Amino acid sequence: MSGRAWVFGDNLQTDMLAPGQYMKFGIEEMARHCLELVEPRFATDVRPGDVVVGGRNFGAGSSREQAPQALRHLGVAAVIAPSFAGLFYRNSLNLGLPALVCADAQKIRAGDSVRADPETGRIENLTTGEAIACEPIPPHLICMVRDGGLLPHLEKRLARERSARQAGPE
Amino acid sequence: MAPGEIVTCRVDLAMMHDSGGPRRVKPMLEKLGAKVWDPEKIVVITDHYLPADDEESRNIIRIAREWVKEAGVQKFYDGVGICHVVLPEKGHLRPGLFAVGGDSHSPTGGAFGAYMFGIGATEMLGVLVTGEIWLTVPHTILVEWSGKLGRGVVAKDLILFLCTRLGMNGGKYQAVQYAGDAVAALSMQERMTLCNMAAELGAQTGLVAPDATTRAYLDAAGATGVEVERWQGDAGAPVLEHHRLDAAALAPQVSAPHSPANAAPAQEFARTAIDVAYIGACTGAKLDDLRMAASVLKGRKTAPNVSLLLAPASLKDQETAREEGTLGILLDAGAKLLPNACGVCAGYGGFRFGENAVVISSTARNSRGRMGAASSQVYLGSPYTVAASAVAGRICDPREFLA
Numbered sequence: 001m002s003g004r005a006w007v008f009g010d011n012l013q014t015d016m017l018a019p020g021q022y023m024k025f026g027i028e029e030m031a032r033h034c035l036e037l038v039e040p041r042f043a044t045d046v047r048p049g050d051v052v053v054g055g056r057n058f059g060a061g062s063s064r065e066q067a068p069q070a071l072r073h074l075g076v077a078a079v080i081a082p083s084f085a086g087l088f089y090r091n092s093l094n095l096g097l098p099a100l101v102c103a104d105a106q107k108i109r110a111g112d113s114v115r116a117d118p119e120t121g122r123i124e125n126l127t128t129g130e131a132i133a134c135e136p137i138p139p140h141l142i143c144m145v146r147d148g149g150l151l152p153h154l155e156k157r158l159a160r161e162r163s164a165r166q167a168g169p170e
Numbered sequence: 171m172a173p174g175e176i177v178t179c180r181v182d183l184a185m186m187h188d189s190g191g192p193r194r195v196k197p198m199l200e201k202l203g204a205k206v207w208d209p210e211k212i213v214v215i216t217d218h219y220l221p222a223d224d225e226e227s228r229n230i231i232r233i234a235r236e237w238v239k240e241a242g243v244q245k246f247y248d249g250v251g252i253c254h255v256v257l258p259e260k261g262h263l264r265p266g267l268f269a270v271g272g273d274s275h276s277p278t279g280g281a282f283g284a285y286m287f288g289i290g291a292t293e294m295l296g297v298l299v300t301g302e303i304w305l306t307v308p309h310t311i312l313v314e315w316s317g318k319l320g321r322g323v324v325a326k327d328l329i330l331f332l333c334t335r336l337g338m339n340g341g342k343y344q345a346v347q348y349a350g351d352a353v354a355a356l357s358m359q360e361r362m363t364l365c366n367m368a369a370e371l372g373a374q375t376g377l378v379a380p381d382a383t384t385r386a387y388l389d390a391a392g393a394t395g396v397e398v399e400r401w402q403g404d405a406g407a408p409v410l411e412h413h414r415l416d417a418a419a420l421a422p423q424v425s426a427p428h429s430p431a432n433a434a435p436a437q438e439f440a441r442t443a444i445d446v447a448y449i450g451a452c453t454g455a456k457l458d459d460l461r462m463a464a465s466v467l468k469g470r471k472t473a474p475n476v477s478l479l480l481a482p483a484s485l486k487d488q489e490t491a492r493e494e495g496t497l498g499i500l501l502d503a504g505a506k507l508l509p510n511a512c513g514v515c516a517g518y519g520g521f522r523f524g525e526n527a528v529v530i531s532s533t534a535r536n537s538r539g540r541m542g543a544a545s546s547q548v549y550l551g552s553p554y555t556v557a558a559s560a561v562a563g564r565i566c567d568p569r570e571f572l573a
């Protein structure tokens with residue numbers, strides 16, 4: 001799937017992705033305010049399959065996972081940045097939103113059409129014809145991301161354990 | 171085990187608050203049909219949505235209260251203060267602990283020589299179900315503050331300076347170890363401030379080697395029988411970076427909007443008039459912080475156009491401050507007392523700073539719109555600096571008041 005790129009700068013804060021005053025509401029309401037202080041058109045104009053391109057230390061700040069969750073809720077296919085805040089990175093993958101570390105992320109311009117493959121770490125800029133390498137999702141997490149995040153991953157794991165117990169010792 | 175290696179660790183303690191805790195994990199646990207791995211190892215503290223002054227907040231708090239009963243969690247602290255301060259206060263932290271918290275300022279626990287870091291709600295679910303979490307074995311970034319801090323210069327100044335020197339990603343999601351004479355001389359609560367804001371450095375955690383100061387705190391908190399000596403860094407262990415800094419040369423720092431990494435000596439902001447002075451948060455309203463503010467405010471009044479807001483970080487610290495007279499000094503100076511909760515720091519509740527408000531705050535974060543209107547301007551400083559600015563009506567170097 002390809003999508004358009006939305007480009008942001010360094011140290012983009014979780015406070016911008018998931019503003020505090022909406023934390024008490026559900027993700028739908030939160031998503032409506034995602035990035036409103038930085039790019040007021042984002043929440044209304046973003047389309048499923050679009051990618052978010054960040055600068056260094058993307059997702060700095062809070063542990064609130066509503067930050068990646070709001071992006072995912074809006075259909076964002078991946079977040080691409082030269083580096084991520086550690087907490088955001090973990091949250092993002094736990095919620096099944098690929099976070100791709102890409103030294104050359106800022107070569108992507110706003111509005112470029114981009115295709116990203118989280119497993120191989122290949123990003124194609126369809127607008128410029130450029131191929132950009134990023135780090136693939138780490139092997140110990142790829143299974144979880146494929147499952148759609150930690151919750152569905154755990155669901156599978158527990159189901160496996162349950163059926164193994166029911167089957168009894170061999 | 172070598173830095174960079176990925177390992178799965180058993181968790182000794184999992185702390186959650188009302189916002190990222192029960193209201194988020196309960197539905198996921200139900201979906202999985204799973205129970206918590208060990209209720210004894212879970213601590214739940216309400217702080218973000220108190221006072222619960224609307225329907226949503228009341229609901230979030232109610233879920234927390236009901237869930238702890240359901241899950242058999244005994245260590246539940248409801249409305250007695252901010253999680254990072256209440257957790258050690260109740261004796262739950264000790265050196266050598268491997269702990270996670272559902273909040274980004276969980277590195278505060280590193281002040282006790284615990285390896286504690288923040289995680290999101292879904293990852294907390296993983297911990298609650300399995301009792302385990304994966305981790306990349308961190309590199310150590312050693313930050314050594316030699317010399318003696320001057321009067322009126324405190325942990326908050328060290329960390330604001332550090333955020334600016336190293337940048338918001340200077341911690342590289344590794345373990346920052348604070349060391350040196352100036353750090354060893356800090357009280358426990360001051361060390362907590364330093365480790366708390368390892369979050370703003372982008373570190374996974376911040377650590378201070380436990381010592382006699384740690385032991386005295388733990389004894390008082392009822393966490394007895396701890397082998398403090400055992401939990402020291404290995405001599406000669408490799409460090410990724412070693413920063414050597416001179417504490418004696420440091421002036422009180424203020425971070426301009428909208429980043430803790432915008433610090434400069436407080437006196438450079440001397441022309442900035444303020445509307446609000448906020449003493450609050452896990453970062454800046456512990457007993458030691460209140461004492462700092464009181465040493466400036468004793469016998470003084472806040473400037474006529476400034477409102478001084480005070481949200482002590484825990485009920486216990488507030489009551490100690492009351493008994494010893496510290497609280498009285500603050501109230502006499504004109505401080506308005508707010509609940510022992512996150513309050514304006516989180517910006518989750520109804521009370522937020524208004525349009526164009528200029529604020530000096532003892533909290534950790536000043537990103538745009540966090541604590542109020544997008545047009546509000548939040549400066550960060552130590553409790554000394556906040557108190558002095560409240561009196562002057564403009565940002566000022568607190569040493570003017572401490573002579």
Ligand code: SF4
Pocket residue numbers: 217252253254273275450451452453511512515516533534
């Ligand atoms: S006081 Fe502020 S920094 Fe501390 S836990 Fe609450 S919201 Fe976070």
